[in-house]
Amino acid sequence: MAGAAEEAQLNRLESQVDSGGGGAWEYLCLVRKLKARRSEKVLKHGLSILNDAKDRSKLGGEEWTLYEQVAIAAMDCQRLDVAKDCIATLSKKFTGSLRVGRLEAMLLEAKGAWADAEKAYACLLEDNPLDQLIHKRKVAMAKAQGNISAAVDFLNKYLEIFMADHDAWRELAEIYVSLQMYKQAAFCYEELILSQPTVPFYHLAYAEVLYSMGGLENLQAAKKYYCATVNLTGGKNTRALYGVCLCSVAINQLIKGRNKEEKESSELQSLAAEALLQDYKHRAPGKLPLLTTMLKNMKLIS
């Protein structure tokens, strides 16, 4: 999961390599590190290194990692011929390896040969019952075949064993959101916030789910988590600032006519509105009138 700064660095490297400025290996390493999905670029630049014997030998032992990375990128781009070649090369060097076996099974997946892929994974699992990547491939296969309930099932069983896998919790949360199962998604984000309380993304995602659930308690909680995000991101996160505004408006609508004491203090939302206005003034002046009208209609600014 890449933050904004890392994403920017990746994009910079990508344009550099694309325009012939070199740095392909650095780019490929960063893609691997950030687990970004840039398969077309990886395929293009990875292949150009692999096809050049001099470049290849410069990599030393890392050559095999590149073969693996290119094989997966090739499968993503449906260049199964390239994938097959890379896997064959790896297979010759590392006969009987689990890692290569996984790639071979992934190739079956890419071909759409689900039954064969399942068999291959089952075989690998016999000797390696706790291999996380294989378990996750099962989830991926279920999802790819449109069997979302099976994917959810597998993922839940996976998390019972590997409960520290943040990516898995996140994947499960996103699947729940796509099914509008907000309560279950909220639970996943709660787990993530508990284990990594300083990651702003989880607070933000949690707030968005709470807001979508609606109801006074959820909106009040959502506002708190939007605020936490604002805190953790130094007030730079646009969604969080907007979120504070949206929550305030929604909450005030729900408690209209109630005791005046319960009314939300307007300082927080005015500050958020002000921060948005300042940001738009500097970075998106064309949209400033639109934003101003919107905030005025929401009674967040005068």
Added chain:
Amino acid sequence: MGAECRYEVAQPAYIKLVLHALKHRCYPVGGLLVGRLSDADASTVQIADAIPLTHSQIGLLPSLELALIQVEEHFGAEGLSVVGYYHANERYDDAELGNAAKKIGDHIFRYFPRAALLLLENKRLEELLKGKGRGLAVQLYTRDSSKSWRQAGSDDSSQLLTIKEPSANIVLLDYITSEKWQDVVDFDDHLDDISKDWLNPDLFK
């Protein structure tokens, strides 16, 4: 009502929504449709433009609400309002209109009773890319009296969804070849970086 309602989609709207889907092949995408009732013929809805919304967080409300407010505000000045929603599924084989899209459609229907849902037809798009097939790469859905969304005009003869420009698909293919989809900005992108404009003013220049 809605049985004889026709929808005429403008070329920029059609092309934009397809490009949006192509930019994010691994994700579901969605966007708003803006338009108005035709002056000439009150049973026709003109879909003038498409505003790309999101590529991933389809089920969440905050950005949808923000977009609806800002889109209505911006296009209200031109006499246009939100008339529908377009959607493209995550998976190639998935030709079903999912619940998330229907819910958004229901919401829009409350404000515009002739709301349309357009679902990208992956297989038809693929045929177009191969140079075969004709017609638009989207399927129209409208709400019937039992409040459910049904495919409308599934046979070409009824022509409930049309496009004025006959060469729209040719222009589309042109843009696809030049990878124009890279330049599409959606509301999600805007929220990540407000200097990006979800109106895509320079897209077709």
